[in-house]
Structure formats: structure tokens, C-alpha cells
Amino acid sequence: MSNKQKYIDSAQKNIKKKLFSRAIKDYQKVVEVDPRDIRSRQRLAELFVKTNQTGEAFEQYEAVAKYFASNGFYLKAIAIYKQMQRLDPSQINIFSRLAELNEKQGLVGNALAELRHLVGYYEKNNMVADAIKTLEKMRDLDSGSINVQVKLAEVYANNERVADGLAEFKDILKQLEGKQDFDKILRLYRIFLPLFPQNIDLQKGLALTLIQVGDSSKGITLLQQLLRNHTCDAEILPILGTTYQDLEDYKNARLTYLHLLKLDSRDLDARESLVQCYLKEKNYPKALAELEDWKEAFLKINRLERLQEFYESLQSMLPGNQQVLQTLDSIYEMTGDGGKRLDMVSGTVTHGEIGSVRANVAEETLSDSLLGDMGSGDDNLDFDVSDLIGDSVGAEIPVAEEGSELELELLDEVEPEEEDEFIELNLTNSPDAEKSNSFEEMSLDFDLDDDDISAPSRDVDADLEEAEFYLQQGLFEEAEKVCISILEQLPDSMEVKTKLEEIRSRRDVQGLQGETSTELQDLAAELLEEGFPEMDIELTDEAGRDQFESFSDSPPKKTENTSRKVFRTDVDEQIAADDMESHYNLGIAYREMGLFSDAVAEFGKAERDPARFVDCQTLKGLCCVDQGDFEKGEEAFLAALAGDDLAEGQKLSLHYELGLLYENWERPLDALDSFQYVADSELFFRDVADRLEQLRKKLGLDDDSDQQKADAKGESLVPKDRISFL
Template sequence: MKALSKKEKLLAAAQKNLLKGQIGKAIKDYEKIVAIDANDIRNRQKLAELYSRDKMAEMALATYESVAKHYEDNGFFLKALAVYKQMQKVDASKPELYQRLAEINVKQGLVGNALTEYHNLLKLYRSQGETDEALKILDQMKELDPDNLNISLQVAEAYSQAQQTEKAADCLVEILQRITPVADLQAVENVQKVILSKCPATDCPEFNPVMVELARAFLACGQADRSVELLQSVLENDSQNTEALLSLAKSYRSLADHSKEISTFGSLLELDADNLNWHKGYACALLADGQTEQALGELEKLKEGFFAEGRAADLKESYETIAEQLPENEKAVVSLQAIYEQTGEGGKLFDLMSTQPDEAPATESIAEDETADSVEPTSFGELDLEDEPTTAPDNLEQSSSFEVEADSPVEVEAAQESGLEFDELDLDGIEFGLDTECSDDASTSADTLLDGDLPESPVEVAIDAAGEVEEAEFYFQQGLLTEAAQKCQALIDRLGDCPQAKQLLDRIGKNDVTGLDAGQDKKVVATAPSGAKGPLQGLEDRERSRLDGSLSDFKKGLENQVSAEDFETHYNLGIAYKEMGLLDDAIEQFDKVMADPQRRIDCLTLKGACLVQKEAFEDAVSAFKEGLAYDALKDGERISLYYELGLLYMEWKQPLEALDSFQCVADADPFFRNVDDQIRQLRKELGLDDDSGGNPSGNGSDKNRVSYI
């Protein structure tokens, strides 16, 4: 029989002593065992237990601690937790034990257990009157569970009781800001109770932010009246509190008390007249109160400031409302167009411009009214000149040169007093050269007047060439190309040479909308030649012609403003152009966005759809196949591309290729859209139906599957 070692003999002796109830002797045996083998953790822990049974607390704690530290250092955290729990039973008044337990629980991800230990430690510190230590523990608990409302309220309460008012206020503001977005009225009321009962310093200035935040929380919960009450109490002590005034204005808006809202924004602007946001709020309050004209005036004053800061989008909603209420207001429409240009909303800009009337603005009618009181007749550019003779009025002296005598203003005035207006006369075909012998004199006289060699007395009927050209330019911009051409040609006929009118006439000719008959002494032809596309062909063509110039300028402006890396804007522009039928522009935008891997497949799909609309089928196939060859292609994207390819081949009248594309879709997802019906229809069209009805979903045997490529 093998002889027992010294350690084994000591263990046997210790067991006998324990059976006899002689704990002291057993302790001595275990002390000798630990001395022989310092790494014997199990027997060391047994020794700590014996110390605890023999009421030797200090020795037990020291021995337990060495065991717990060994477990921690070697990563046996659960065993370490068990040892620290044994130590708590020996002496529950030691804070470091709770702290260590909490820290190990956090390492193990046991947040609930850690909070329990911190909570026990908090009670211990409070029972011992350790306020500062209790605050530290509360901060640790708050950091561990920031969403726990009760812990945060305890922190605020502790700061208030410790006379740390600013920290208490900051904590309460943080709590309110966290619960305001969820609009939890019960939570807000609980916070209010804590504020009123546990924080006696609520009437000091440091607590004004808390009351303002509490008012905002009530407003978010639909309690605007309670919000107003709180804010008014704050303003009684601090009338220039801008946060309180701004929240009060919002509360009045919620109550639909727009007059008080306007007044409150007025008080804010008295404090800072340059604040753009407050000016905007003031304008919105006017708009809500039905004072649309005043709101527009206010927005027009601050518009440039928002544009300069790149914040045109902030004004969009207000101007859209004004444009709906005042559709004839030119300022509102022009400003809204500028906003759409800066925000890159091409579709809305196109729609807005399309809704504008084609008629010339009201300024023309105003000019016509002024003509009745003026000594100058209506512009000759408005007359339709034909080669038909007319009889001059009796009170006007017939002259082959149509010269106006410098000393005869009375005759002109008499003609106006007689009630005749040039707009009311049918002057078709007036000829200014009845006596051919005097034609040279007439030309000389006209040239003299136009060159500025005027007689001593002013002539009242001088021709305003610049005004005539400007009027023709207006017609051109409105798409009234025939009227613009007539105006230019009439001016050239009368002046002999007018470079501005000729340039504009060339621009009109490039539009290929109206033509000039050179065989009729350059007289304007009112209708386009046969087969040409005239301006009266349809409203849609006229609007398109009128908007082409503006849309072109809009697109050039976007090229300068939108960077190549702004994929989101280019993508949205591509979709807008596609919806407007501007397919080439849409394809150009999609090509730019394809540099973004996340949108590459979407752009190839949309580009292919645009090419199909253009009937560029080969290019469309290339686009879809480029997508199918993409390395990062997802299964859903592959199915969609094959489906689009099938539709393309059907449009291209290639049923075999279409069937193969749809079959690829069905193999992956037999229930994708109507692929089953598409395959069945194509098989029937190609005469490929079998007795069993086929198996378009591809779930049958492989012999039923036919490839057509």
C-alpha cells in the first residue's frame, strides 16, 4: 500500500476534526495545507469558509479575496462572482464588494444584475449619509441605463438636494428632451410632479430652461393650453427669454390664435430684427391669419437672405401656399420658380410654368389705355399692312410723303379729340407712297426724322424702335412666333434697316415655325407653308415651344450648381426628365449616377426603359445585359432585369428571345409578376404547346425546358 503524502495526511486529519466539530483544529490543518501548496485554490476557499463559520470575519474576507482575485485574473468571472457573494454574507457593510460585483456583472453583460448591485450600494451610501458617493453611483447607473426614466429622475432629485441646481436643471432638461419626441403625456406629468415636489428651486433663473422644456413637452402631447400657462410664468420673470417666446408662438399656432402668434413673433423681432427664422415665422403667422399679401411682402424682404444661405427649400411651402391663394400674383410665381430652380425640382418647375397663361400680361392693356391720353399713336408694328388703298380722313391733308408738319400739333390733337383711336381703325393696307414722283422725298423725310435731324419744333409721332423690338421679343418668348415675325418685318419695312429686328427675325426663322416669302417684297405671311408645323397646330406644341428656352436655361443652371458626386440629385433629375418625356436628358443623368454602386442596377434598368421608349432596342439590350454581367448583382435584381429584357424582346417582335428571358425569370421565381402568363402566351404564339400544357414555371422535368438562344 502506497504511503500517504503529508498533504493527504493533513486533509484526512482535517476531515476527522470537522466530523468531531473541532473547527479550530480543522482550520490549523487547512492552514498547513495552503502553506504546502499555495496554488491549491479549492482548499484555500475551504479555509475561508471555515474562518467564516468560526466568526473570524477579517481572516475570511482576506482569504476569500485572494480566491476571487485568482478567478478574475484567470477569466473565471462567474466563480469570482460567487466568491464575492460569499464575502457579502460575511460583511454586507463594505461598499467595495457591491462595486466589484457590479463591475464584473457589466463585463459579463449582465446589466440587470449590475443595476441591482448599484442600487444596493446606493442605499448603503444613503444610509451612511454619503451624499457625494451616492451621486457618483447614480451617475454610473444613468450611464449604464440612459433610457431608464426613474434613474434619471433620481439623479436630478439628488443634485437638487445637494444644492447643485444647475446640474439638476441640466438633468431634467435632458430627460424632457428624451421623452418629448414620443409624446408620452404620463411620463411628462411624472416629471412635472418630481419637479414641483422634489426640486424646491424651480422659481430660480437656472430652472427657466426646465420650465420651457416642460412646456414644449406638453405642446408635443397636444396640451397647448398648459404649455402657454408655463411659458407665461417664465416670461413674467424673464420677458426677453427668446426660447420661451418662440415656444409660446408655436403654442399659439397650435391653438389657432394667430393674432397672438403674430404679436409674439413681433416681440422676438424687436430683440433681433435680423433673425431670418423669426421673420419667416412672422410671415407664416400672417399667412395663417389670412393676411396673404402682407405675408408675401414679408417673405419677399427676406427671400434673398435665405437664397444666399442655400436655404430656398425653407420657403417653398409658404410660397406654394401663396401661389395657390394668389395665382395671378407675378411676384409669388417668379419667386416660386426661383425656389424650384435652386432646389433642383425640375418637374415642379415645368408644371408651374405650364400653368401660366399664354396671353400677354396686363401691361399691354394699360399701355393701350394710356394711348388715348397721349399724343403718340399706337405702335405701327401692331398694324396689319396690306397693299390696299385707304381714304385719309377729311381733316388730314393728303401728302405723298406722309410728312407731319412741325407747326400742326393742333391738327393731331383735333384728331384725338374726335374720339378716334388707332387701335379702333381698320388700317389694313395703308400705303405711304401714293405719288411715285414724291417717293424719294418721303424716304428722305423719314430718314431725316429717324436720324435725329429733327425740326426746331418736336415731332410727336417719332417711332420707338427699341420699344417695338422689345415688344416683338416678348411675343417670341411667349411662343407667339407669327406675331413676333410680323412685328419685326413691319419695323424693317418702315425703317429700311433695323439690325435688332433682323437678328430677332433670324432667331424666329431658326425655330422653323413661320416663314417669309421673299417674292412679296419681304411681306410677312400669316400662315406657315404647307407641311410646316405652324404655331396654331395645338396648345401642347405652343406650350412646348414657349417653355423650351426656359427649360434649357434651367438645365444649364443645374449643371453649374449640382456636383458630379451628388448622385441623389442626378437620379431624381433623371426620373423627372423621364416623366416629362425628355429621354435623352434622362439617360444622361442616369449615366452620371451609374458611378454609384448602390444605384448602378436601378440606373441601367431605367436607362434601358428610356431606350425602349426611343425604340433603340439594340442599345436597350446592351444596357440590360450590362446589368446582368455586374459582379455584385443580387438575385432579385437579376430576376427583374430578365423580366425587363423579356418585355423588350416582345416590343421588338422577337418572341423566341422573349420566351427565353421569361423562362430565366420563372426558373428563379415562378410567381414573379405575370411571368407564367407571358410564357404561356409566347409558347402558344410559337406553336410550342404540348399536351400537358407545358410547365412554364420550370418545375417539371428538364426535357420540357427549351432554350431558344
């Protein structure tokens, strides 16, 4: 026998005698003889733990763990490091090693859990750089984890990396918007609005989200306050206008679009929405006027179908209106819808008393306007020709005799050069118009001074609409400024004075002044206060609860007594992507190391694989029994028995384990029933016969002959002091 084996035998004898100090010396000699004997090192470490020599135990465990890790036995290395972690949770480097090993084994969820503990430790000890580095690693390890990104963005923002925090936050928003998860988006705003108090985009985003979740009144309130400091924001106004339309508040929607068009008259989206508002308000002449002025612009951006819808609506509301009919005729010509065109022309002849020639001229003129070169400078030519033709269209044209005066007049009339010259004399913009035409002289004969010519009269109606817009949004100062500006030019306007009094009266009632950005933040916080529950945090690892406390519920720097919490960082979300077999094997390794809680957690993950459900429940039950938690052990065994397609051997094993559990739980009758089930199927299963005999004696049941009779009849046994009715 070698010296190594002698030392091992001696150590085992000393362990049986509980002479641990001597056993330690024996195993130390074994390690000296064979440093590669990993099992002996592990036994030595366990003996050091029994004798409270933690430092020495760590040294041996470290050697064992490194050996397993370097040789690819990651699960065994993880089990060793977990044992070390239990001995001394303050050894922070163990979390890093466990995270690395779990990642190598493909257990991403476990790796994230270890890194999460690290973040909690770093935050607790103000190690900001290390916390950020660890969070970045977590984000890279699980790119789909919004929880990690939330935490990282928050840490960035609180530690002078505002741009990075905002970028992370926007990326999270993009993901959640893609999923249309507006409840989570609102919770995000609750966290991040205080971190970015000057960011107007976040305020607009919050307002839009409130509207999208159906809380339009809160969204409008926030948008109105934003307009106080950003009256010309071209992003706020369309949101506000659309919201008013959704609420069927067409007056405010119309005022909003008018204000938007004042900022950019070429905004055809706003122009289209304005037409919709006019139609909803049944102000059909206004709708038609807008369309007639801008129909060519709509055509240029290929909105012919939308134009057709508008004009068909107007046709039903304004039957016989020639502008509507003529434009519709051209639209149908472009779309090739001959049926509708024919129906409409028939209706036109019926309703209107228009000669065929005149109708054709009008049709041709409109068709040229819509189908020709839009924006050309010859548009006025058609209308001048129409004016020249006048009512003579359709009348009999006189036939001139050769050499007569009439012939000369007609010849002069059809000469191209003469025709052009004649038309030029009728253009109102011609500098010689007054000298060439007495009618033009009369139309321009007004006593206007130079100031009036250079500064055209103010459009009071448009300005009053702008003031009304500001008034409806609660922007009283802006509304007042518009009215005062009008009164500077028109001091006697009673309409403007009345509007100014209304503005000042409503402002005095509400007592509102200009909002600062801080007050805007308060408003946003108030809007989020009701109806959105706090985010609860569930920690599945009791051992890491203290380390994670600062992670899960870190208070903001500028607030006190807050109950705000970040999203629950649930690493179990990653479990579905992890290897179930690895979890199962890791659970076995933990159980062998005596890490029963960790083993139960791993079996709980592995049981998601249906093929391993029964085995995992059985092992969970055994771990619970080892811990003395008989109630949970019973639940696990019964859950296994309820599984589908149980083999007979599995049923017998589970009933036997239940018998042992009840026996240790001081429930002898239940234990007797469980063991009897096993014995009825297989009398020689393990030591079930001996256990039955011991239980019968303990319960004071009948003697062997009576017992045999009872067994033959299939009757259950009862204690002598119990009354049986059988």
C-alpha cells in the first residue's frame, strides 16, 4: 500500500472518530505527496470549514476551482465558487468569476444575476466607474434586456454622462414603441424626466404617450404649457391639432392649423387638416375656398385621390356649385372615371341653365388649369379671353361682305399681333393701363398716400383667429400681445377691445403666469402621478438581496422620501434561452456541495423542459428534505406524482421518498400508507419491508398473524387504541 493511500485511510478513520485536526494533517500529507489529487484537496477544504479555518479553506477551494475551470469542467468550478461565496459573501471577486464561468457554460441568466450583485456592491461603495463597466457588460451580454439599459441610462445621467444616458433612454423608447408598450413608456418617463429637466423632446414624448394611452386631456394640458415657452414649435402644433380632431373639438383644431399655417403657409398636411375641420364645422364655402386656392399644389404632390374625396363631399353639400362641378369634371378626366364624369355632366345640365358652348369653354378652361403647365404665367390669358367673349358666346356671328367695314374689323380682331396687343392693354398690372383704358382708370381712382401703398391693410380676422388660438390654449400673454398689436393700428376696433377684455378676464380668473422649466417638470410629474402603478421589484436570490438593495431601489439625488423604483431586473427572463441540461447538472453539483437553496433554484429552471420535470421535482423534494423543509418537499413530490406518463419505477420511488419524508416529519400514519403502496407493488423494493415492520411496532398495530390476515383482506392497519368500524 502506498503512503498516499495510508494517509487517506488514516484520515477517514479520524473523521469517523470526529478527530478533524488529525484528519486535516493526514490530507495535508496526501496533497504534499500528490498535488493533483483534487478530491483530497476538496476534502481538506471541507475539513477546514468544519474547524472554522476559513482562510485555509478558501486556499484549497481556489485551487480546486481553478483546476476545474482550466480543464473545462465549468459546472464543477461554479459549484466550488458558490461554496466559497457562501463562506464569505464579501469576497467580491467571486461574483466576477461566477459570472464568467456561467457565461462560458451558456447560463446567461445566472451570469446576469452575478453581475447584478456586483453592480449593487459597486453602487453601495460609490465605485461608479466599476458599476458602469459592469452594467455595460450586462447590456452587451443580454442586448434585449430593457431593465439593464434603464439602469445604465440612469447611472449615466446621474454621473455627468447625460448625453450617454439620453442615448440609452432613446434606444429603450424605440424598442418599447415598436412593441407599443405605452404603460412601460410612461413608467420610463417617470424615471427620466427629472434627470433631463431641460429636454423639450421628452416633454413632447410624454404628451404624445399620454394621448396614445387615451388620456388626451392630460396630454393636451402638457402641450398647452409647452406652447407657453415654445409658441412657434412646429412639432407641438400638429400633435395638438390631431388630438383636438380626435376629440371632435374642431374649433380648436381649426385654430391650431391656422396658427401652424401662419408659420408655414406651404404646409399642405396642415392645409388638408384645415379643410377637414371646415367640413366638420359645416363651413363649406371656406372649405371650397381653401381647396380652390391650393388644388394645384395638392396635385403637384400627387394628392388627387384626397382632392376627389373633398370635392365629392362638397358636391353633396353644395349641389349645382359650378366650381365644385368643374373641378370634379377635371379630376374624373385625370382618373379616367368616365362613368362618374357622365353622371356629373348630366346633373350639371339638369341643374344649371348653361348653354352647351359656354359649358364647354368653362370645362376647357378648368381642364387647362389642372392638366396644363401649373404655375405658368399665362393663366390670366384664358380668363381675359373669356371676358372678351362674354355673353356673345353662342350668338350668331355676322358674315362680312368683301371690302366692307365689318370685314376690316374682323380682320383686325383675328390678327395675332393685334390680339396680343389688345390683351396687354387690359392687364391691370400694366404700367400704361390707366392711360389706355378708362375703366381701369376708374377702378384705380382712389386717394391713397404712399404709406398705404407700401403697407397694405391688416388682416384683422386672421389676427383675431390667432389671438383666439392662444386664448383657447391658455396662453394669455401671447393672446394679449396680438390684440395690443392690432389696436396700435386700429385703436377704435370694438371687436378687438372685446377680445382683449375677455383674455384679461380669463387670465385673472386662472391666475396663470409664465411657466419656468421647473414648473413644467412639476406639471409632468403631476400628470404621471395618478393611474400608473409603481414598479415592484421581486428578488429571487435571498443571498444577494442586500447587495442588490441599492440597485433595486436607489433614490434620486434631488428628491426625498421617494418610493420610485426602477424596473424589476428579472434575470429569469433569459432562462428560456439558456441550456436546460446545464441548469440540471448544475443543480446536481450544488446538491452534492450541500448548496441546497441554489440547487432548488437550478432545478426550478431546468424543470421547464417537460422531459426533466419529474426528475427536477424529485430532486427539489430531496433538497427540501435535506434542509428540513418538509412542507415544500411534500409539495415537490406530489407535483412529480401528478406528472404525465409516469413509469411504475418512478411512482414507487416517489412514494418511498414520501414515506421517508413523513417518517422524519413525525407523521407515521402517512408514512405507513406511502410505504404500504410500495410494498403492495414490490415487497422487496429497497428496505420498504423493514420500514413497514418498524412503523407497525411504533404504532402498536396487531401481531403478525393479524397483520397477515389484514394484508390478505386488503385492509389498512390502525393502532390498538383506535376504534375500527370494519
